[in-house]
Amino acid sequence: MTPDLSGRIAWVTGGARGQGRSHARALAAVGAHVYVSDIAHQVDTVNYPLATPAELETTVAEIVDAGGQATAVQLDVRDSTAVTELVDHIVDQHGRLDILVANAGICAFVPLEDMTDEQWADMVGTNLTGTFHCVRAAVTAMKRNRFGRVVGVSSGAGRGGMKDLSHYSATKWGIIGFVKSVALEVGSYGITANVVCPTSVDTPMVMNETTLRRFRPDLDDPSPDDAKPVFAGLGPLGIPWLEPEDVTRAVMYFVDDPGLTTGTVLEVNLGTSANRI
Numbered sequence: 411m412t413p414d415l416s417g418r419i420a421w422v423t424g425g426a427r428g429q430g431r432s433h434a435r436a437l438a439a440v441g442a443h444v445y446v447s448d449i450a451h452q453v454d455t456v457n458y459p460l461a462t463p464a465e466l467e468t469t470v471a472e473i474v475d476a477g478g479q480a481t482a483v484q485l486d487v488r489d490s491t492a493v494t495e496l497v498d499h500i501v502d503q504h505g506r507l508d509i510l511v512a513n514a515g516i517c518a519f520v521p522l523e524d525m526t527d528e529q530w531a532d533m534v535g536t537n538l539t540g541t542f543h544c545v546r547a548a549v550t551a552m553k554r555n556r557f558g559r560v561v562g563v564s565s566g567a568g569r570g571g572m573k574d575l576s577h578y579s580a581t582k583w584g585i586i587g588f589v590k591s592v593a594l595e596v597g598s599y600g601i602t603a604n605v606v607c608p609t610s611v612d613t614p615m616v617m618n619e620t621t622l623r624r625f626r627p628d629l630d631d632p633s634p635d636d637a638k639p640v641f642a643g644l645g646p647l648g649i650p651w652l653e654p655e656d657v658t659r660a661v662m663y664f665v666d667d668p669g670l671t672t673g674t675v676l677e678v679n680l681g682t683s684a685n686r687i
């Protein structure tokens with residue numbers, strides 16, 4: 411059955427491209443008015459390009475062209491005041507906020523001993539504290555209407571360790587503990603809070619020069635095709651990576667759930683965690 415989100419107000423962070431764009435499009439396609447936010451600006455410690463204002467506008471234009479409703483917002487999830495102001499604005503305009511997909515994130519491979527304080531702080535500030543800022547503000551608004559669907563975005567790195575990603579992994583484990591705890595606090599208000607854990611996804615976070623070179627150190631300028639066999643070898647299915655829409659299906663499961671599932675983690679894993687608890 412297709413979900414019907416007519417009249418619902420949704421907010422997707424990090425929605426200028428990649429998985430966030432896919433989530434925003436799916437939510438709007440079934441009737442939600444989607445606020446699409448993104449930093450749309452570079453962060454110095456991130457060694458691949460973050461989204462641009464043009465990409466943010468494209469997400470919204472695609473939704474509107476398809477007959478949906480969306481609003482673009484340039485917003486850094488590290489900025490607690492800006493986050494609160496956005497939620498106040500949404501509630502002012504619509505009287506409600508029903509759905510949050512806290513998707514914004516960064517990732518950059520760096521060995522522990524080379525990791526600077528700034529790299530650690532930006533990683534934690536974006537992935538974990540950013541999620542905290544958005545969920546705190548959203549839940550406050552959702553409680554008023556006694557309805558809410560919160561989806562946090564972790565990773566395979568939130569289910570195990572990952573070499574040279576200790577800061578990233580720490581944030582992704584943190585998101586799980588945080589969202590599970592929130593689920594306990596807000597359940598009696600009709601609000602669910604769950605987490606999706608994707609394995610590798612075909613987005614600019616992975617398909618960039620720095621990351622691809624890590625998987626094919628033997629090549630100067632590896633293409634995604636060059637890296638495909640290495641990724642495919644990570645799991646038993648032999649499939650190299652997910653498409654953003656594969657993760658969207660998991661997000662939509664939680665959004666459409668009638669309020670019976672909360673505090674859970676759904677791995678979209680291509681089998682990569684089959685040998686872990």
Ligand SMILES: NC(=O)c1ccc[n+]([C@@H]2O[C@H](COP(=O)([O-])OP(=O)(O)OC[C@H]3O[C@@H](n4cnc5c(N)ncnc54)[C@H](O)[C@@H]3O)[C@@H](O)[C@H]2O)c1
Pocket residue numbers: 423424425426427428429430447448449450451460461462485486487488513514515516517536540563564565566607608609610611612613614615616
């Ligand atoms: N791509 C993967 O393999 C993979 C795997 C598991 C989990 N994830 C997670 O999925 C989420 C989405 O990533 P993606 O794969 O679509 O990558 P992506 O880089 O395409 O998208 C992330 C978006 O977040 C935005 N962003 C970064 N810092 C921000 C900030 N401070 N404030 C607001 N927006 C900010 C970026 O501009 C970008 O548009 C992230 O949380 C990521 O950690 C990705």
